[in-house]
Amino acid sequence: MAMNRRTFLGLGAAGAVAAVHAYGTTAATASSLAPADAPTQRFAIGVREYAWSRGSRRLTTRIFYPATGTPGGNPVVNAPIADGVFPICEFSHGLGGNPESYAPLVRPLAEAGFVVPAPVFPTTSSGTQGNVQDVYNGNQSMDVSQVITNTLALNTTAGDPFAGHLDTTTGVGVAGHSLGGMTTHGLLTAWPDSRIAAAVPFACVDMGNPSSTVAAKVLFVHGDQDTLTQYSSARxxxxxxxxxxxxxxxxxTGHDQYIWSGYNHTQTVATYVDWMRWSLYADTAARDRLPADATSNTSTTTWEAVLTSLPTGPIVSLRSRASNQYVCAENAGADPLIANRTAVGDWERFDLIDLGGGAVALRARVNGRYVCAENAGANALIANRTAVGPWETFQRVNNSDGTTSLRAQANNLYVSAGNAGTAPLIANRTTIGPSESFDLING
Structure with missing residues (x-):
């Protein structure tokens, strides 16, 4: 894996440690079983500790889980497991941290109905010298895979309190912050684990190319002023x-303020928990809440999502009614789109992608990138984006004369072939005329 893909994290850089919460009192174990379903209630939290290992690497793992009792208190050691069958969602701490220091991200999952194994990594936890190379060489990602294997095995371990309580059919979730976020991303890339169905890397850097063996729903969470794990690398x-x-x-904001109570903590936790509910419980109501979860404080958060796999076609060319010329991804997509070509070639062909509900995206065939209403529609359209978000989404309008107009979701204005096609396309018109009308020609 090329090192220039990643920002190296030095000792003391990651994993701010919050106050450790006391476990509380010990309770006896007991349980009865119920079918797995998306819970509607909040659970009390139990915790059990397992002394696992991978070869010579000690992997002390604390498993937090839905327990019987009154919600809202500290985790109770060996508390009875709540009735039900629950998905597994592993959590990886950051440098100098441990499962307790990440209580703001671990506890909400257990309260929502997830079994959360949280390993104490042998070289990057509190009290260690902090060998960050164990993230870059894959040791921590492989540690997580071992923890997942051991946790799943508890479902059929006679006499273990988790026996019969673990959902082993829908895949598992993984999450982590900073070095833990990089560990999480490593499980999708360089050290893949095909059992992963959902992942939330917080403040990660790019650990490599996606693996074709992992099909996971992935939510990135990052501060755009992060100086420790570069925002651009996560992008x-x-x-x-x-x-x-x-x-x-x-x-x-920077590396971790949005995790602890206070700055945007509410948005972080609501989005993260609903992502896991959707991914591991098939909770479509949770999926539909995601935009509101993420943007309840719209002045300081931005939400981008592509929640369905995108189809590939059809292939179309756009001919402007104002100039009778074809829209071109000028300079192979490096320059703004302009309707100035008399013939159709590679630069004039686009995949017209149906996003549902009349929304579409355009992907230039010449570079495989999406057309963007740059700067929320204030600048000319350009085919330079690798993912679809609000700026790359357009509402298709079918006009009575057989032409098509495109209204940018970013600003609700129509795309216009400016100055009868002599100027770049821009989403800046409130009404439809010839400059805003295009013939869509297949092929």
Whole structure:
């Protein structure tokens, strides 16, 4: 894996440690079983510790889980497991952290009905010297795979309290912050685990090319002023992955403020938990809540998502009624689109992708990139984006004369072949005329 894909994380850079919460009292174990379903209630939290290992690497793992009792208290050691069958969602701590220091991200999952194994990594947890190479050489990603294997095995381990309580059919979730986020992304790329169905890397960097053996729904969460794990690297990782995927940006913030109570913590947790509910419980109501979860504070967050795999066609060319010339991804997509070509070649062909509900995206055949209403429609359209978000989404309008107009979702204005086609296309018109009307020609 080329090192220039990643930002190296030095000792002390990642994994801010919050106050450790006491476990509380010990309780006896007991349980009865119920079918797996998306819970509607909040659970109390139990915790059990397992002394596992992978070869010579000690993997002390604390498993947090839905428990009987009154919600809202500290985790109770060996508390009775709540009735039900629950999905598994592993969590990886950052440098100098441990499962307790990441309580703001671990506890909400257990309260929502997930079994959360959280390993204490042997070289990057609190009290260690912090060997960050164990992330770059894949040790921590392979540690997580071992923890997943061991946790799944508990479902059929006679006498273990988790026996019969673990969902082993829908895949598992993984999440982590900073070095833990990189560990998580490594499981999708360089050290893939095909059992993963959902992933949330917080503040990660790009750990490599996506693996074709992993089909996971992936949510990235990052601060755009992060100086420890570069935002641009996470954006690259996002662009490389296929849908379903999403990106929650905390604007104007750094490496971890949005995780702890306070700054945008509510948006982080609501989005993260609903992502896992959708991915592992097939909870479509949770999926539909995601945009509101992420943008309840719209002044400081940005939500981008492609929640369905995109079809590939049909291939079309767009001929402007104003100039009778074809729209071109000028300079192989490096320059703004302009309706100035008399014939159709590679630069004039686009995949017209149906996003549902009348929404479409255009992907230039010449470079495989999506047309963007740049700067929320204030700048000319350009085919330069690797993923579909609001700026790459257009509402298709079928006009009575057989032409098509495109209204940008970013600003609700129509795309116009400016100055009768002599100027670049821009989404800046409130009404439809010849400059906003295009013949869509297949092939």
């Amino acid at each position: 690259q990782a996002y662009g490389e992955l296929p849908a379903p995927k999403a990106f929650l940006t905390h604007r104007g």
